[in-house]
Amino acid sequence: MKHYLLVSMACFFLLAASGCVAPRYSKPVYRSTPAPAPVRKHTRRQTRKPFEQPATNRSVPQVGRQQLPRPANKAVANFSSQADRQMNQGKLKAAAQTLERGLRIAPKDALLWSKLARVRLLQRRYAQARSLATKSNSLARGNRALVRQNQQTIEQAR
């Protein structure tokens, strides 16, 4: 009986929550242009600790690199591929230096941050690897592949 009462109370609350409270707030109004449009209607309740930056997984048009004037991409891409080569050859210090040079040109380039995180992981500098991957996520603007890559780095660096 007691249980029944509680259940009906809870149902009442639920009804109240959906019927009265929700409509009071209009749905979040997001910025439309130029960048972030985090459209995600159903959100899990946050369970992460506030100091952890959760990996994003949004269906947002990717910006960032496209925002640079086109030719600047070339210089950045050049560093990016040079760093790849150096990583493949095991020249981790050199790769890090190359990526830092790239970041000086494009400090908001999530891919460069992600690669730097990767280098730190290979150098066994785990705390830095996690931080850099998190930083990359914060700039990833919905690039899912990149976010997955960063998530992997974070997990491997634990």
Next chain:
Amino acid sequence: MKKFLLLSVIILLGVAGWKLWDTTVSLDRQITSQFEGARWELPARIYGRPLDLYAGKELQPQQLRQELELLGYQSVDNTALEKAGEYQINGARALIHCRSFTFSDGLQPAAVIELSFTGNHLASLTDRQSGEPLPFFRLEPLLIASIYPGDNEDRLLLHIKEVPELLIKTLLLVEDKSFYHHLGVRPVAILRALFANIKAGRTVQGGSTLTQQLVKNFFLTNKRSLKRKAKEAIMALLLEYHYSKDEILEAYLNEIYMGQDGKRAIHGFGMASRFYFGRKLDELSASQIALLVGLAKGASHYNPRKHPVRAKARRDKILHDMADEGLLTAATAEYLQQKPLGVLERIPSGVTRYPAFVRLVREQLKRDYKDIELQSRGLTVFTTFDPLVQQAAEASLDNVLSALEKERKMKKESLQGAVVICSVDQGEVLAVVGDRFTSQDGFNRALDMKRPLGSVIKPAIYLSALARPDQYNLLSLIEDSPLAIPAGSKSWKPKNYDKKFHGQVPLMQALVHSYNVATVRLGMALGLETVIGTLHNLGITKEIPAYPSLLLGAIELPPIDVLQMYQVIAAGGYKSTLRAILAVTNQDNELLQRYPLTVEQVVPSGAVFCLKRALEEVTRSGTAASLRHRLPRDLRVAGKTGTTDDLRDSWFAGFSGSHVTVAWVGRDDNHSTGLTGASGALRVWSEIMSTITTDSIEDDQPPEDIDFYRADIRSGMIVDNSCSQGELVPFMRGGILPPVTFCGASPQRSHTRRTRRSQNGFEKALEQGLKQFMRIFQ
């Protein structure tokens, strides 16, 4: 008797022979020990950042010219650009013959590059020789300082292969024709000189070989005596015995005394070339080579700056001899003899022009290197210094302070100031101005001065609040009403700058208008320890006493510490410890140490995101609203003003998308300046930010836990979706939210408050009920 005499002679000869042998052995030891390994104490060289060139870079031809002039490049009329160090800028096109330079990651050879500009951007970058487009090119970095050895000898070490052939041929022609044939001394020449000197009654001729000259300079004192002369001859022979001709010549080229600049002694041809012509040795013309070779005979006597006539006569004679020897055609020699000496009027100073930045570098170097290592090992230190940003900061500070003194009829030169600038995402320090009179290497206000922060501290308090989304958001109403905090027998009653109270104000508005009382109330509600914790997270390492006055910035810190605080905020909560050094290499260009980029998330990104929104509002409608007409229209920035009691300190700390800049204005005697943060430091700040190439604050990607609502930021209410008014304001998901106002309804504070309370109460009840509900099923 006869036998006895013979015996004595033999013994005497034996003793003399043994003595000579003994001397020779000890001299030999001296030669080999001193000549092997590190022959000279070499100063450490500190370099700034290289200017990166790539298509798409924001760069104006004028800025390129400024950089090239700093680097000592010569503007030329023809497009041949035969020598490295020459350039031509013609409208939107530029040609540069770049010098080679060894970076910490390797050598970049000399090259002629072609650049074209469109508007404010570098449009293309091509290698002239191959005609291929270059993805990227670095100009050599600017040498900003040298750390000299105790004897103050300054030299640029050369390898013999780096020395132009013409210079070597000319030197041998003038100083020692038979260098490659003799054994170190030329007895005939010595005798001939001796004879000529005796005949003239004074020294008119020297019979020294290059080897002897090297020995004299390298091992011996300048004293003239027969004994020294003998020693010199023995040592010259020994030197020739142990080392090759090329090794001896190389040592000579590096050792020879070539001039003086105050305490700094210029040694060797490498440094002499920089000192007199501002060029590298391989960039010199034949007449410049002739002048330098002439100096070897007596750098003071033929000093081209002090005795230009004498120096020219010497040079012209050498040019003539060069023609005789066939090193030049007679016509060329004659043509060159008509030319002026071409020596730089302004001595490229050995004393740094950027003492404030160099101080920061030396402080960071001190952690890893001893003084003696810096003074003697020939280390190269690569730093983050940006000369263009530094020059903008220096000029802006002086201009604005002079203008302020004039406008406000203050005594001339009574104001002082400091500026520090770093990059947002890497914390790389780009410029440090520690004194309005920048060349003064005295009190460094950017690093050493401790002054109360005033309201510049406030973002730390608001950040502490926003990090508690269950209690606060940007529109939470906070009380700006009379307040008394007990302090001993008295009580402390904070006041607002306008001497008014503003009642209930949204949190964001309290920061935007820098309301003191509301801030103190907020800080006290959060707890001083919370605020201190945030300050530590933002990079303040010193101990902070927990007094309520802390909340209004009664804590004394140097501008560089404020820079670190704002770097964390600008970078979205990611701290990069401020760095001035990137790498150190040794004399052989081998990497000794790298100082890598580090990041660490120290404050929740959602809270920082909200804070940045408020700090941007400061520059739109708050205490820094004057920036709207001081900065280019499309440049979005964020920041905070700071003013201390009696207007003693004027601060502005803020950032664009790429630069964090902190400016301070005040007086050394700590008297009132009559300036607020907005009327003093803000003007310095805005002038710098509108001069340098900087990015606008981008629309950062909001962290996952941020939702935007359209809201009326003055009343602190979310507006209904059907309204067209209001601005987008970020809120932490799952945190509390302000009430909603519907279009047409005028927002009323009392009504708002009631709604808020009842809603919050209702939400709490709901949550409790749900918890109960869940427990049943567990």
